[in-house]
Amino acid sequence: MKETVRQRVRQTSLSLVKNSIQAIRRKDICKTGCRLIKDGKISITGGLGKVNEEELFAKAEKFLAEAVEYPVEPGGSLSHKTDLSGFRISDAELCDKIENILQQLKTSHPNFYISNKVNLSSIDYSIENELGLNLSHSDTYLSLSFLLKESSSTGIMDTFFGVAQRELDETRVVDAVNQIIEAYQNKLEAIDGEIPVIIDQGTLTRLFLRDLNGKMVGNKASLFDGQFDQQVFSEDFSLRIANDPIETFSPAFDAEGTIANADLLTLIERGFIRRPYTDKRTARQFGFMNTGCAGGNYDSVPSLGTCMLEIAPSDKTLKQLLQGKMGILVAIASGGDFTPDGMFASPVQVAYLTDGEKLIGRLPEMTISGSIFDFFGKNFVGVSSNKFYCAGDERLAVVNLDVKKL
């Protein structure tokens, strides 16, 4: 059975140095992977640019005897198409609009430099095979990554604004960066004690990527071994696999062409650990359900890697979750980690005080720490129903944490 993976990335990239566009890069790269699945094995070859697919399949056939065992059914009889490529902007228009944003910010905050990247990416990704699998994903989006540095600062960067979106609303970008810079310049006194901390979900959920991996669970190597179908976390805490292309900027299907049923995406349900995340082979080996989390490059054997996770949002806005209190928004927390038994500690280099709608001011460097069982247990407040544009246009987690000045 022949299966073909095609990936095309067209990109215009602007390099920003001190509020001006220093360089413009463009690329248009095609990658093709040819998978031959036969006799319980999978052999893959691939190439860049223009390729002769028949030659690649012939090469894959030649290596089949030494290939990887693949004792699962390939995908078939499934068509799915996602097209999110409606955002259109020419390179010249993009440069004009970004220069306008940079100029406005330079005028309002001449003591701040903006550097780094703006990428306009158009992605086409497809998997199709002889059994009727026909999946495609197209997306066009803009990634803004602004490193913000005060001119009097001796650091490489002081704070950050980053967002991925399928539009360019110059006013919204300028307003957000202005708000960040103004809050950064308003230095506040340190706050100690147990305080609602607002943090990007991935910082705290990354332990689940390791310990809810199907291979780890199947081999009884997980931190959560023996705790499945038990209430381990707060009943307000549910964790699921994120596969909505609008939110994830990624295909709805995985590298094996699986689109998992919605009811299989929930890994932790109201505090109960329900299932690990899996691909076809892991699911088969250990008797789990396939949650459609095969990953890999265009020319790699699709296998279980990581997946994108999201905490089920509450029905409350960030402001409502704070219940009239002030919260600490973690803007940059670089270098933290979990110990194997789930204890977490991290310095917080940049944090802002917020009422859930506006950034009030910048707090001194601090540390946050605790156990994953408490983060999503007794200390868990919830995930906001709304997105906070200043913090990457994400839904943010609120956790009551003991905060200490560094």
Add this chain to the structure above:
Amino acid sequence: MYSFPANLFCDVRIEQVYRSILRIEMGKLEEIKEKNDTGAFIRIFDGKRWFYSSTTDIENIQNEIDSLATLADADGMVAQHPLIKKLQANQGTYNNFSGNEVESVSLGDKRKLLDSYLNLIENDSEITHWSGIYTDNHSQKQIYSSLGANLKFDTQIAGLRVGVRFGSGKNVFSESWCKAKSSFKELETLHDEAKNFIEQARDFFHNAEKIEGGNYTVVLSPMAAGIFAHESFGHKSEADFMVGDETMIKEWKLGKKVGSDILNIVDSGIVAGSGFCPYDDEGTKAGKTMLIENGKLQGRLHSAMTAAELQEETTGNARSVSFEYEPIVRMTCTYIEPGQKTKDQIFAEIENGIFIDSVKHGSGMSTFTLAPSMAYLIKNGKIDKPVKFSVITGNVMKTLDKIDAVSDSLEILSFVGGGCGKMEQYPLPVSFGGPYVRVSEINVQ
């Protein structure tokens, strides 16, 4: 070779890359692949702005040059631009790995090598999950420019990574042994080292105890010292962060005292291993750059652009992760130079401290962190017991000043399966290392 447009600077970098990878997990072959990729990166500079293009259509590079040139404003004075004057026009062919190319080794022999290491851990009842990877990369680069550069050179790395996880539930511990060399043959005799490392991890799994946070005297292993040098100081030595920034230029003025008198930090592209980079991706010849000498700022890392802006010399540190990206200022092999004391002397002088042996990752802005994997309590000058905690952290500059001893032997570490990240470009192969480094006070969390 190419017809370069008039009154513009242009260069072309062509990369031909051979790679192979074998991955075995819990006894099953999960990946076996070898491939050859070719791509090119084209740059044009008109005196005001750069224009880049990456392509896999090697036959049509000339068309891509001509197309890109239409975006630029030709300037008869571009050759006089300070940036252009910093670019080297090196010529010649420098094949550093002739006779030892990893593509000449069969996948079968690579499989046998990997199996021989995995035999060390198979059927071990305490290891609940394990995996092994062999991977290699031989990159041949060609650089042509409108200044006359006509350069061919290569880099190569081959490496192994063996990952193990002991235990289950709340009593778990993961570690990985990783080693990379310049040739396949050099990987054939490291079994004892791998075995000893796995046994050390087993001991850590069984015996590590939690400790109270607080301030400790800390000894960094060569790995920990290397990561500290790379993350906490190396990135600050990359001169692109200083361009046009008067505060940074003043703060990082050469000759300024930035660390203790015994501290010397180096970046060198000519050290064998994963940071080996004899010419950078602008075709500039690499060398050894002293970043800190006797505690004073001595140098920094440059591309042609940053060297021109700061009126300093290029250092051969303009690197990119692949033909899809432009070269930016990056490290190569960054290390702390050895000192006078023996390792035993450094430990003997500590009454109560921490030894960081292996590290999961590190980061560094004004505050640095290192997340240890295996760490030990030092009592009365000797290693007492394995201990676990999340991170060590501190102010970079204060910590550099608190380095009070460095041992007398240097160890450089090379790796596969990861690398350095900067902006959108990850992973770039680098190496790092040092001697054993003692810091009088670091916060343990």
